[in-house]
Amino acid sequence: MGTVKLPFLPAKTNLGKTLSTMKAHGRSAVITAENGDYWVVHAGAIVSGKARGAKSLSDLRRERSFRLPVMREIATRRPLEVRVPGRLRTGIEPADLEKWLDGKGHSYALPSPIRRGLSNIRALTVLTANMNLAQNLGAGPSGCYCTNPNIEFPHSYNPPPVPSDGICHCGYKIDCVF
Numbered sequence: 001m002g003t004v005k006l007p008f009l010p011a012k013t014n015l016g017k018t019l020s021t022m023k024a025h026g027r028s029a030v031i032t033a034e035n036g037d038y039w040v041v042h043a044g045a046i047v048s049g050k051a052r053g054a055k056s057l058s059d060l061r062r063e064r065s066f067r068l069p070v071m072r073e074i075a076t077r078r079p080l081e082v083r084v085p086g087r088l089r090t091g092i093e094p095a096d097l098e099k100w101l102d103g104k105g106h107s108y109a110l111p112s113p114i115r116r117g118l119s120n121i122r123a124l125t126v127l128t129a130n131m132n133l134a135q136n137l138g139a140g141p142s143g144c145y146c147t148n149p150n151i152e153f154p155h156s157y158n159p160p161p162v163p164s165d166g167i168c169h170c171g172y173k174i175d176c177v178f
Helices: 015-025 043-051 094-104 131-138
Strands: 002-007 029-034 037-042 065-068 080-084 087-091 123-128 144-146 174-176
Touching: 002 015, 002 029, 002 131, 015 029, 015 043, 037 043, 043 144, 043 174, 123 131
Parallel strands: none
Antiparallel strands: 002 123, 029 037, 037 065, 080 087, 144 174
């Protein structure tokens, strides 16, 4: 299990501003909320969405995002403490959280419900199923992404330089956003 603090942006946020926020915060995803649900949206999904004509976070296809369950949705018999950067919260055994997330098909969870208005929130701490996910989210966005709409999660294109024709090995355009 790992933790990472991700920027929180309203669903109406423009995708260009979203990418700029990710870069400024050194994160490769943001959290947004819509209709009472919280979502982790990765940089690759944003670049792919822009290539399809999406303008804001709410325009992105939800299958390219991850719903964030809240810890209160996670049942456990023996609550223990999970260290969240900056404070200690009542939570569950990390191994239990990993099992629950895996069993439900989730990779992430919020440690607690949001009790204040969303307009005041700038970032939220997210629990991840493993340390690799936390490190990947905390590594910042890549400069270039493949725009292939047929893959579940658009991948970054890291081996520089980008081919002169701008086409990924899978046959789709590569968009460089930074």
